[in-house]
Amino acid sequence: MTNLYRYYTELKNRFFLLLITWVSTILVSYTYKEILLFLIVEPSLSYSNQSMLYFIFTDVTEIFAVYFKIIIFLGNHVFIIFILYHAILFLSLGLYKSELKNITFLIQTSLIIFVVSVIFFNKVLLPLSWNFFLSFQSFSFLKSIDLYFESKLNEYLTFYITSYYLCITYCQIFVLLISFCKYIKNNLNQIKQYRKIVYFSFLIMSTLLTPPDIVSQIVLSLSLIFVYELLIYSLIFQLVLEKLKNQPILEHKYTRKA
Known part of the structure; x- marks a missing residue:
């Protein structure tokens, strides 16, 4: 019973630390919500062929909903990283050195590929996809027809988050390849x-x-x-x-x- 109570106490403390981390990340993200929105929009604005590209909103609460999605999006990322960190610390004492070494290698490889995939998405993939889809609004044969694009802010955020998760998922497949090659x-x-x-x-x-x-x-x-x-x-x-x-x-x- 003493060991079970110790495990329960440790799990409770770690869960409390994770909750504090998530709440503090949410509060800090809310303070810098405008900067976070700029970092999400900036890749498309910088690499777009359009000189007058802007975003619109059609609801009073739409901008607040966009900020809320960005805050939760960032908070969940930090929360998942700290879950992995606390899980390794909790399980490390009950694992063999070889098992702990393999798990640490997998997590380190996954984090490295995650950072590389985020940079690749924001610097290469998102600008290319943005320019590709916007290229269809101009007609090369019919000069008299013009299509004008006005993107809603929440729709752009949905496009960004969906593409982001797809890119991260694709890149994490390489972790399985590296693990298999090591095996x-x-x-x-x-x-x-x-x-x-x-x-x-x-x-x-x-x-x-x-x-x-x-x-x-x-x-x-x-x-x-x-x-x-x-x-x-x-x-x-x-x-x-x-x-x-x-x-x-x-x-x-x-x-x-x-």
Whole structure:
């Protein structure tokens, strides 16, 4: 009973710390809500071909709802990161060193890919998609017809959050690839055995994650296959270098025995 009470107390304290973290993040985000809105809108404004691009709202409470979505969006991100941190601290004492090392490696790899994917989304993917969709408003043959785009602020935020989560989800697939390559590092014969299964898994993931068109499925599948093969060849290259480094030592031992 004493151990159960200690576990209960620790879980309660950690949950209380997580709640304080989430509430404090919400309060700080509300203080800087205008800056956060600018950071979300700025990539589209900076890289857009339009010189007079602006956003409209048609409801009195729409701007407040946009600020509320941004605050909750940021607060949930910080909350999830701290959940992972507290989970590792709570489970670390009951794990073997090898298990703790593997879990730490997965989380570190996931965080690195997460940061890279966020930068890639805001600097490359969002501006390109914004320019692509806005390019359809101009007619090259009918010069007398013009389409004028007036984006609602809440619709743009919905587009941003949806695209953001899709990009993060796609990029986190590479964590599974890196983990799989680390698992088969010591046995290269398993690469041939699992190759068809891995390719089929890529096809299934591409079908589930992409829109219902064959082009996007093929592009994502080929990208995953390319990254997977690149990781495999890098592992083979590392193993060859390790064998070349260890070979002179083994030869020196055999010559001394002779």
